[in-house]
Amino acid sequence: PVRPLWAAAATAPPAGAEWVWKATNDVLNDLYAVLRFEVQRGPLSRSPSAVSHANQVYPKLMPFLRWWKQQPDRPPLYYATLDVKGAFDSIPHQKLLEVIRPLLREEDGYLKCPYSRWCGKTGKARTVYGVVTKERFGDVEAVRERGRRLGHGRGSFAVFMDLVEYRLLSRTQLLALLTRHICSHV
Incomplete structure (x- = not known):
């Protein structure tokens, strides 16, 4: 048997909404x-x-x-x-x-930081994650710079979301x- 890579809700989404796919892994x-x-x-x-x-x-x-x-x-x-x-x-x-x-x-670990990335073409926001190393944890400017770099691209920009829960991940x-x-x- 082959494991499914994606799973979705069994019911249809409400009118005007789209299916949200979530990785099984x-x-x-x-x-x-x-x-x-x-x-x-x-x-x-x-x-x-x-x-x-x-x-x-x-x-x-x-x-x-x-x-x-x-x-x-x-x-x-x-x-x-x-x-x-x-x-x-x-x-x-x-x-x-x-x-x-x-x-x-x-x-020593990594810090996973969520950002909201807005796509101008679709008009929708998507959460993406930046990662910084432990020696840069206290460097708020490094975290913000990572957020700005994540947003560079055609028709998109990043919004730095502060006051969110960052994840400390050890090796x-x-x-x-x-x-x-x-x-x-x-």
């Missing part, structure tokens, strides 16, 4: 936010061929493929992905833990969460 949202933060600040994010979303694959990888095909003695080409949400069914669980453990570099807590989740789905 939403218990991993904290881990996902921290891993995105680590990937974005790591060296891989600065690679000209690195992508973090399906819409970026074609425009970013096609120039790289053209360049690679022109090389006279080219090494084999491999594509690698790290998709925590879909990885449980495709790779050995122990290997997944070995890969993720070194990615969580902050021993140990995140690894235990992933281990529990893997063990419960074996």
